[in-house]
Amino acid sequence: MTTAIRTRGLTKYYGGFLAVDGLDLEVHEGDVYGFLGANGSGKTTTVRMLLGLVLATSGTAEVLGRAMPGAAHDVLPEVGAMIEAPAAYPHLSGRANLALFDAMGRGSRRRGRAGRVDDALDRVGLGGVDGRPVRAYSLGMRQRLGLANALIRQPRLLVLDEPTNGLDPQGIRDIRALLLELNAAGTTVFVSSHLLLEIEQMCTRVGVLDRGRLVLQQHLDDLRSPTGRVVLRTRDVADARRLLDHRIDEAVGERIVVRDGDAAALAAELVAAGVRVDELVAERRSLEEIVLAATGAGSDTFARTSPVDAGGAPTGPTGVPA
Amino acid sequence: MIAVELRKLLRSRRTWATILLVDALPTLVGVLLAVTDLGPRPGEGPAFLSAVLTDGTLFPLAALAIVLPLFLPIAVAITAGEAVAGEAAAGTLRYVLVRPVSRLRFLVAKLASVLVFVVLTVLVVAVTAYVLGVLLLGDQSVTTAGTTSVSGSSLSTPELVGRTFLALGYAILCMLGVATIALFLSTCVASPLGAALGTMAVFVGSALLLTLDASDAVRDYLPTRYWLAFVDLFRDPILWRDLQAGVLLQVAYVAVFFAAAWANFATKDVAD
Amino acid sequence: MRPRTVWAMTPRSRWSVVAGVVLAVVAVPLAPRLLPVGDTDVTAAVLLDAVRGSADVGHSGYVETRGAVQLPVGDDLGDVGELLAGTTRLRVWWQDEDAWRVDRLLVAGEKDLVHDGPVTVAYDYEDAKAVVTEDPAIRLPRASDLLPPVLGRAVLEDAADTDVRRLGPRRVAGVDAPGLRYTPPAGRSTVDHVDVWVEPGSGLPLRVEVWDAGADDPAGPDVVSTFDDVEVARPADDRVGFPASRGVEVERADTLDVADAAGRYAPFVLPRRLAGFARRTEGEVAAATFGSGVSRFLAVPLRSREADPLRRQLRAAPGVVTGDYRTVARSGVLTVLLTGADRDPGAAWLVAGTLSPDTLEDVARALLVLPYVDQR
Structure with a gap:
């Protein structure tokens, strides 16, 4: 299995502030990879480094087997991305925006553009949208448009930052179904989010980021x-x-x-003893518990004293590890 | 990429609003001149304006002289200051760059689109002024006799047209210098307004320094030094010295500030 | 440029590219100045003779003059104040002394002088008017007097061979021009010395500097006039003419300026000599120039409606001396004296020249005792 994203010791300092610290990510092709972390834990910086928007202070990143940002021009045409909030030119319609973005950059072809735009809009459920400017779109519509923009080139790798932000429950379900459908067709999906439930319902592998460090990466x-x-x-x-x-x-x-690996045997034992069982289920840890165990206090809390956490370094008032 | 930037420029309502605003001042001046028939006293007011009352075909030049010192550069500074900082503030910059669009090509396309904006603005001003000048101003009997050059000889209509277009081209080049400064500042600051104001500070400061004898040593390097040299095109024979120096100076400004914009932007972290 | 190379360059190497571009564009205009300037072994005396004989050397070019003579004399004396106080840009086409054209370039216009034999046309673009006058016996200084050849010949007019010496060469308008320094004998002139750089082939002065103090004066020369472009060749006839457009109103005037009018109509006759200076202007005139070379002055009687505003302006000059019978101010090489007091009904004498205030006061005292002469 080839790797879609591989980083080695990826590190980013903003001035003296360490935003990402020695990250070793490994995303396999075909994964739906959930990249979890609290706000400010370095998710977005990592995503930007993968896409060549922010340059790493040290370390390397490979996307689709090629070094970034060096090979950006060969790699990025095969990557669809949504970085933080979606953005579009507000005075143009969604359709015009997509056509404009499609016309940018290398390998853009005029032929079939209208078809590509319509396909992308259909996929995200905006196929019937009128010509109103994006300025008049709701938050959810903008989110869908951003996703359509990421999909328009039929990428091998989708990098999505908080893709369901601003969507209603129905919209979230639509998007999740769409991503799973794309994944089934062979697209690798890399989703970063702070919503555990979203990741839990969709992802095959997760990486957990805590204050710039990868504290967990597993199926x-x-x-x-x-x-x-x-x-x-x-x-x-x-x-x-x-x-x-x-x-x-x-x-x-x-x-x-109860400490017991075998729920069926326990059920039999209880019933035999005349205990009425209302519910009996083997315990599985929720992702929330796993993440909370792996991470310390959220990185947007800045407690005066060092937080009691699982081995996290004490943080000073500026959040810089002492 | 240039085609994309042009589509963005031409479909933006703000582009046309800016052009109309720039065009409004010379139009107002033309109408007021026509209504009151009061020209500025000789030696005062913008170049050619005192001659307009007798020869309406000179009004495009007078209009150029009206907008060139302040209105046009402000419009250019705002438009070019928007180029990078505006896209960054709107969040579209990151989507453009991951398309991917090479950062150098992005800057080139931005500069090209500002150039088109300048050309459009100058042409709109010139055409409006010409129509206004011929319809409202001037004295037909004089116009048919040929236009008087600054040196007192007469200019034939083809000469006048040719020189007027040269003057427009020269003004466009001067504005390209302004645009490149604004583009550089636009890669430095987060707010488009900041880039525009910074650019205005540069040319207002330059215009101020030009009035001081103490700045003699640097005056030939100041960006606004040769802006009004287009008047020399209407002397007889044409005085090329300042025009040549002006062209070289503006080309140097474009080269230096474009290089600086590239140096700053090529590996800049796009974090907003 | 391939994107790969852009990424490969570090910010430092990119900024050094920018620094290189900046250096290049700053250095290109400066580079010619570094080239050595060639000299000739011509002697000062030979050069001086060549300058004096250059009046009919045909040439054309672009001249800039800079004056540091700040005297508030307003518009009453024509353009004199402007010409001496700031930068003036001139274009000149010169066939010989009788046929030339000098265009004074303004930001948004032009004031041109076209000289043809005894007639001069003064054209002003912004007035759309051309005034034709016969050349008078006396007139105020005008733009053409500041051209390096005209100014150079005037100041070197009576220079003795013993008072000139060679200066190092200097590149003026692309010409390697040998230099000449004239230091007038200590006397009554306000001029300390004059430096002239000369086109070696024709003797045409290309650059003239007039100093009111030693060459180490940090303020620099008082008046500089220099060619920035020059072509030593007789210009074509149509360049020295005035083919007026039909949009230009051409009128004829009897008098050129206030000095011309006073010289002809004021009720005085100036003596042949004043305070030891010989009169230059011929005939029985009421206004005239006196002296020669760097020691010369102009004496013009003014009516009170001309003299009073001038006197008020002069009083604002720095270092002005006022008294019952005269107001006198000096800036650099120029001294200006005006006799009389406000609302004095009689004529007031304007005396201006490159002489010390004391000398001009001697002149003024002699003028004030001149009798009225009815010329009509």
Whole structure:
């Protein structure tokens, strides 16, 4: 399997501020890669470095097997991108905007442009939009237009920064379906987001960024394999506690967490003992828990004292590691 | 890429509003002159304006002399100051660059589109002024006898037309110098207005320095030094010295500031 | 340029490209100045003779004059104040002393003098008017008097061979011009010395500097007149003519300026000599120039309506001395004296020249005792 994105020791200082610190990303072709991190953790800077907008202080980045930003002109035509908010020329219609962006840069062809624009608009659900200027678009429409702009060249790699920002639940579902459909057709999708749920529902692999460092990079399935515990909900709390006694990790109200890898055997045991089971499920950690365990306090909090976190460096008032 | 920039320029309502505003002042002056028949006293007011009352075909030149010192450069500074900083502020810059468009080519296209803007503005001003001049101003009997050159001899109509176009071309080149300064500043600052104001500071400062004897040593390098040399085209014979110096100076300004814009922008972090 | 090379260049190397471009564009106009200037072994005396004989050397070119003589004399004396106080740009076509044209270039116009034998046409673009006058016996200085050849010949008029010496050569308008310094004998002139650079083939002065103090004076020369472009060849006839457009109103005038009018109509006859200076102007005239070379002055009687505004302006000059019978001010090489006081009904004498205030006061005292003569 080839890599779509590979970085080695990618580092960016803005003046004295360390924004990205020795990043080793690895995105395989065919992945839907979720790039997670709190606001200000360096996601956007990383995305910009991958696209050649910001130059790394040190380290290397390869996109689709070619060095960036050196090979930008060969690589970027095969990359569709949405970086932070979508942007368009406000006095033009969405269609005119797409035609304009399509006409820019190398390898732009006039032939078939109208068709490409219509296709892209159809894909994001803006096919029927009228000629009103983008200025009059809602936030969600702009988001869809930005996505259409990323799709217009039928890229091999999609780099999307917060793609569902401003969309209603229906819109979020549409976009998610679209990305999965594209992925099924062979497009690698790299989504950066601070919304855990969004990543959890879509991604095959995740990377977690915390204050410029990659603290986690794994298959989502691996992360979310059963923890070896079972969660039981029952109205016969007293009976259940008596039966399971030493195997109970925690019990709050009707919810009891049991150390036991085999839910089916436990169910049989409970039923045999006459305990009424309302709900019994093998425990899996949520992505939220995983991320919270891996990261410290959000990087937009600047506590006066060093935060109590899992091994994070103490931060000074400016957020620069001491 | 140049074609794309031109489409952006020509489809922007602001472009046309700016051109109309620049055109409004000489139009107003022309109408007032026609209504009141009061020319400026000789030696005062913009070049050629005192001659316009007798010869309306000179009004395009007078209009040029009216807008060249301030209105036109301000319009150019605003348009060119918008080039990079404006796209950055609107967020479109990053989408243009990841298309990908080479940064050098982007700058070239921006400069080309500002050049087209200048040409358009100058032509609109000249054409309006010509129509106005012929319809409202001047004295037909004089006009048919040929126009008087600054040196007192008469200019035939083809001579006048040819020289007027040379003058327009010269003014356009001077404005290209302004545009390049604004383009450079536009790559430096985050706000388009900042780039425009910075450019205005440059040419207003230059115009001020030109009035001081103390700045004698640097005056030949000041950007506005030869702006009004287009008047020399209407002497008989044409006095080329200042025009040549002006052309070289503007070419030097374009080269230096375009190189600086490129040097600054080629590896600049696009972080907004 | 391929994008790859753009990325490959570091910001430092890119900025050094910019610095290189800046250096190149600044250096290109300066480079010719670094070339050595060739000299000839011509002696000062030979050069002086050549200058004196250059009146009919045909030439054309572009001249800039810069004067540091700041005297508030307003418009009453024509363009004199402007000519001496600032930068003047001139174009000249000169066949000989009788046929020439001098265009004074203004930012938005032109004031031209076209001289043909005894007649001069003065054309002003902004007035769209040309005035034709016969050359008078006396007139105020005008633009053509500041041309390097005219000014050079005037100041070297009576220079003795012993008072001139060679200066190093200097490149003027692209010509390697040998230099000449004339230091007048200490006397009553305000001129300390005059430097002239000469076209070696024809003797045509290309650059003239008039100094009111030693050559180490940080203020530099008082008056500089220099060719920036010159062609030593007789210009074509149509260049020295005035083929007026039909849009130009041409009129004929009897008198040229205030000096001409006074010289002809004022009720005085000036003596042959004043304070030891010989009169230059011929005939029985009321206004005249006196002296020679760098020691000369002009004496003109003014009516009170001309004299009063001039006197008020003169009083604003720095270092002005006022008194009952005269107002006198000096700037650089030029001294201006005006007799009388405000609302004095009689004539007032204007005396101006390159002489010390004391000398002009001697002149003024002699003028004030001149009798009235009814010329009509």
